Amino acid sequence: MKFIYKSRYLFLLLMSLAMVGCTHAKTWELEHLKKPEMSLHQDTLEQKVSDHIDQSKETATSVSIGSSGCSCY
Amino acid sequence: MKLKTCKSLFLIAFTPLLMTAINAHAKAHQSQFSYQYSLYAEDALATNKVFSGNNDAYEITTHLLDMHLPLNETTEGQIILTQETRSGPIPLYVVPDVTLKQVMSDASIEDKRTDITLNFNRKSEKSESTLSLGYATEDYYQSFSGGVSSKFHLSSWFSLQLGVNYSQDYIDTLEHEIFIDRQVDESKKRLGAFLGFSYALGQTTMVGFTSNYSVVDGYLSDPYKSAWVANVVVEDARPDSIQQVSNNLQIRQYIPSLNAAVHFDYRYFISDWLFENSNTINLAWHQNFGNGWMLIPSFRFYDQPAAYFYSPYYNVARNDGYNSSDYRLSAFDATSAQLKLTKKFTNFTLSIAHEIYEAKGKHPGLVNYSFSNVSLTKTF
Numbered sequence: 001m002k003f004i005y006k007s008r009y010l011f012l013l014l015m016s017l018a019m020v021g022c023t024h025a026k027t028w029e030l031e032h033l034k035k036p037e038m039s040l041h042q043d044t045l046e047q048k049v050s051d052h053i054d055q056s057k058e059t060a061t062s063v064s065i066g067s068s069g070c071s072c073y
Numbered sequence: 074m075k076l077k078t079c080k081s082l083f084l085i086a087f088t089p090l091l092m093t094a095i096n097a098h099a100k101a102h103q104s105q106f107s108y109q110y111s112l113y114a115e116d117a118l119a120t121n122k123v124f125s126g127n128n129d130a131y132e133i134t135t136h137l138l139d140m141h142l143p144l145n146e147t148t149e150g151q152i153i154l155t156q157e158t159r160s161g162p163i164p165l166y167v168v169p170d171v172t173l174k175q176v177m178s179d180a181s182i183e184d185k186r187t188d189i190t191l192n193f194n195r196k197s198e199k200s201e202s203t204l205s206l207g208y209a210t211e212d213y214y215q216s217f218s219g220g221v222s223s224k225f226h227l228s229s230w231f232s233l234q235l236g237v238n239y240s241q242d243y244i245d246t247l248e249h250e251i252f253i254d255r256q257v258d259e260s261k262k263r264l265g266a267f268l269g270f271s272y273a274l275g276q277t278t279m280v281g282f283t284s285n286y287s288v289v290d291g292y293l294s295d296p297y298k299s300a301w302v303a304n305v306v307v308e309d310a311r312p313d314s315i316q317q318v319s320n321n322l323q324i325r326q327y328i329p330s331l332n333a334a335v336h337f338d339y340r341y342f343i344s345d346w347l348f349e350n351s352n353t354i355n356l357a358w359h360q361n362f363g364n365g366w367m368l369i370p371s372f373r374f375y376d377q378p379a380a381y382f383y384s385p386y387y388n389v390a391r392n393d394g395y396n397s398s399d400y401r402l403s404a405f406d407a408t409s410a411q412l413k414l415t416k417k418f419t420n421f422t423l424s425i426a427h428e429i430y431e432a433k434g435k436h437p438g439l440v441n442y443s444f445s446n447v448s449l450t451k452t453f
Contacts (some may be wrong), residue, residue, distance in 0.1 A: 002081070002437075017181050022346050029321070030229060030273070030276075031276075032277050032327040032329065033273055033276070033277075033279055033327070035327065035334070037327075037333075037334040037359035037361070037367070038279055038325045038327055038334050039325075040271050040279060040281040040323045040325065044424075044447050044448075045107055045109040045137050045139055045446075046109065046111070046413070046424065046426055046446050046448060048111070048137070048153075049135055049137060049155075049446065050254055050428070050444065053113055053133075053442075053444060054375075057401060057403055057407075057432075057440070057442075058346065058351075058375060058377060058401065058407070059342075059344065059346070059351065059380070059402060060319065060340065060342035060344075060351040060353060060377055070422075
């Protein structure tokens with residue numbers, strides 16, 4: 001259970017950053033940030049299959065929506 | 074308490090799906106059709122690591138179709154259809170010889186897995202939401218899944234995202250010749266949630282952080298695996314519950330002078346099965362060459378500790394009754410390198426990629442593999 005207690009601090013950090021975000025609005029040029037190669041989540045087909053392979057070969061997995069289980073041997 | 078928390082998360086995540094229906098400034102969706110073929114090929118284990126059984130290479134070929142169909146100005150339907158064909162022997166258990174050696178199955182598994190996912194995506198200027206339903210079937214295994222996620226654009230440089238998901242899996246009796254006396258009729262369910270944000274640090278730097286939590290209950294042993302316990306081969310037996318937390322940091326840096334972007338991803342993984350934490354680092358360089366050409370070399374490093382009940386073999390049975398000699402629960406490091414090339418034409422994109430993966434640890438069954446794929450995306 002200790003990792004749940006650790007996660008409380010991460011949650012507080014996340015909320016603090018969210019509040020900072022609500023108080024300092026700026027109008028930067030977003031031209032570069034909107035480029036596909038700057039996306040945080042590379043939602044490509046190749047990534048979907050590659051993640052599935054990693055999950056079947058390694059213990060560490062990340063939960064994402066739209067992912068079904070498998071009997072990966 | 075856990076259910077109340079998840080209900081609240083579900084409501085928060087689902088609300089934008091309703092709100093965007095009345096949003097007057099919706100973004101338009103485009104029709105898109107993609108196909109990908111990929112080949113996963115494991116290297117055969119070295120003969121000095123195999124005690125007995127078939128040592129052919131294990132392969133998976135995958136065909137994947139992805140269709141985006143606009144339903145109205147704010148909503149699109151997405152269908153993802155995946156079919157995998159797997160063939161090859163599977164590692165069963167480890168025996169203590171002069172060194173540790175892997176016992177492989179004599180016969181080769183031939184199996185197909187079909188996975189269909191339906192997504193409903195809604196976009197507005199202030200939020201994006203997805204409702205997802207999935208079904209996967211293969212020999213002796215079925216999985217039903219669903220989830221909802223939302224992303225709120227709180228400002229032009231700060232977004233908050235959250236979601237919940239659930240899956241229910243069923244494992245039937247194995248009727249393959251390898252497991253002639255193995256009776257399994259079990260199920261497991263997974264409940265997960267994630268919360269994260271993305272933040273623009275400047276005109277060329279983006280940072281994201283996501284924390285995932287999941288709990289899985291039910292039959293978590295591997296019906297295809299066995300273990301050597303006090304000179305007797307017994308079925309794999311694991312705890313019937315696992316909790317996992319995955320914290321992910323992502324940094325993107327655009328370099329205008331080079332027309333390139335650098336990706337750094339770090340994952341810190343915690344599980345109540347593992348002795349310690351697991352780390353994953355991804356580094357990628359996205360280099361534009363003009364005329365729609367892009368080259369992406371990337372490197373990945375992964376490490377994991379062993380599960381507390383894992384052992385390659387057991388001289389005496391554990392008091393808690395657990396045993397597993399699955400290499401995926403052993404301590405190991407893995408490195409992989411990938412090279413990807415994409416070319417964007419007017420209405421379609423072509424992509425090819427090749428990856429090599431190498432695992433290092435004490436378990437004789439750890440695999441090295443290559444993964445190749447080619448994909449075509451057409452936008453209408």
